[in-house]
Amino acid sequence: MTENTIQTVQIKRIINECEGVKSFVFKKASTKSPQPGQFVMVWIPGVDEVPMSISSYNERGEWSITVKDVGECTHALHELKIGDYIGIRGPLGNAFQIPQDKNKKIFLIGGGIGMVPLRFLASELVKLGYKFTTIEGAKVENDLIFMDEFFDLKREGSEFNYCTDDGSYGEKGFATEIFENALMDLEPDELKNTIVYTCGPEVMMHKLFQICNEQDIEINASLERIMRCGCGLCGLCAIDPIGSLVCKDGPVFTSVELREMNDFGKFTREFSGKKISQ
Ligand SMILES: Cc1cc2nc3c(=O)[nH]c(=O)nc-3n(C[C@H](O)[C@H](O)[C@H](O)COP(=O)(O)OP(=O)(O)OC[C@H]3O[C@@H](n4cnc5c(N)ncnc54)[C@H](O)[C@@H]3O)c2cc1C
Numbered sequence: 668m669t670e671n672t673i674q675t676v677q678i679k680r681i682i683n684e685c686e687g688v689k690s691f692v693f694k695k696a697s698t699k700s701p702q703p704g705q706f707v708m709v710w711i712p713g714v715d716e717v718p719m720s721i722s723s724y725n726e727r728g729e730w731s732i733t734v735k736d737v738g739e740c741t742h743a744l745h746e747l748k749i750g751d752y753i754g755i756r757g758p759l760g761n762a763f764q765i766p767q768d769k770n771k772k773i774f775l776i777g778g779g780i781g782m783v784p785l786r787f788l789a790s791e792l793v794k795l796g797y798k799f800t801t802i803e804g805a806k807v808e809n810d811l812i813f814m815d816e817f818f819d820l821k822r823e824g825s826e827f828n829y830c831t832d833d834g835s836y837g838e839k840g841f842a843t844e845i846f847e848n849a850l851m852d853l854e855p856d857e858l859k860n861t862i863v864y865t866c867g868p869e870v871m872m873h874k875l876f877q878i879c880n881e882q883d884i885e886i887n888a889s890l891e892r893i894m895r896c897g898c899g900l901c902g903l904c905a906i907d908p909i910g911s912l913v914c915k916d917g918p919v920f921t922s923v924e925l926r927e928m929n930d931f932g933k934f935t936r937e938f939s940g941k942k943i944s945q
């Protein structure tokens with residue numbers, strides 16, 4: 668059995684994260700432990716198969732995905748109960764590159780459901796003894812997720828910041844603005860030794876990429892594209908002009924790779940494969 672074989676798993680727990688967002692916990696046999704940034708293809712028999720980032724993994728072999736109800740398949744997932752079965756393929760794709768240098772200044776910056784892979788990354792960084800700063804952005808307070816987990820992960824030297832578009836919780840404004848302000852407090856040698864991990868709306872990630880480029884800061888961005896096969900066969904998730912496949916070469920891309928992607932922040936593809944503006 669390879670990581671690309673569908674495995675039927677039973678839902679062990681369901682957690683309501685916020686209105687319209689639920690986490691599903693299951694156990695899956697795998698030769699490889701999943702790494703933060705990787706995803707699974709989730710199959711609902713008779714409905715569809717869709718990509719979902721892995722939101723947590725623990726030593727008891729429990730995995731979780733965190734799903735926003737946006738359409739047919741995610742709605743069907745939200746209707747499932749504890750004890751129901753789903754099909755899982757994975758872990759698929761690559762992972763965030765964790766630096767060797769524990770003194771690196773690390774930022775985790777996410778928006779909305781984009782916090783999912785960053786939550787897994789945050790718990791891994793805590794396990795490995797890294798300090799980091801998280802900036803979570805959402806439209807309104809009720810859309811903020813994982814605040815309880817982040818409270819538990821808080822260690823000396825790590826920070827968790829929140830911002831909302833309407834100022835209903837945390838700072839009023841965008842995560843990119845909070846990040847720009849935080850950069851102003853850094854000494855030149857800290858600035859040089861900074862890395863940013865991001866996932867969320869592509870417009871936010873593209874703005875972060877521009878800020879990072881100007882300051883010569885490394886960035887790892889987790890991109891989303893509509894996927895069909897999830898394993899490099901159909902080409903639907905290709906990014907022009909270099910043809911990187913989000914499912915196989917990504918979903919996490921480095922500064923060097925992002926600089927070569929004309930599509931990043933501008934174009935995506937429909938289910939038909941047709942390219943459209945974002
Ligand atoms: C690598 C990766 C990781 C993802 N991780 C998560 C996650 O952790 N949690 C989560 O809730 N969602 C995640 N998504 C997005 C998720 O796959 C889509 O929301 C889901 O496929 C929608 O299926 P649906 O049948 O419910 O919606 P549909 O009825 O098919 O479509 C509803 C809306 O969602 C859009 N959409 C459909 N598929 C995708 C897609 N693959 N990416 C982005 N938008 C899409 C459609 O354009 C449409 O606007 C991820 C996507 C990728 C590529």
Ligand code: FES
Nearest residue numbers: 895897901902914
């Ligand atoms: S989804 Fe088929 S190649 Fe990526």
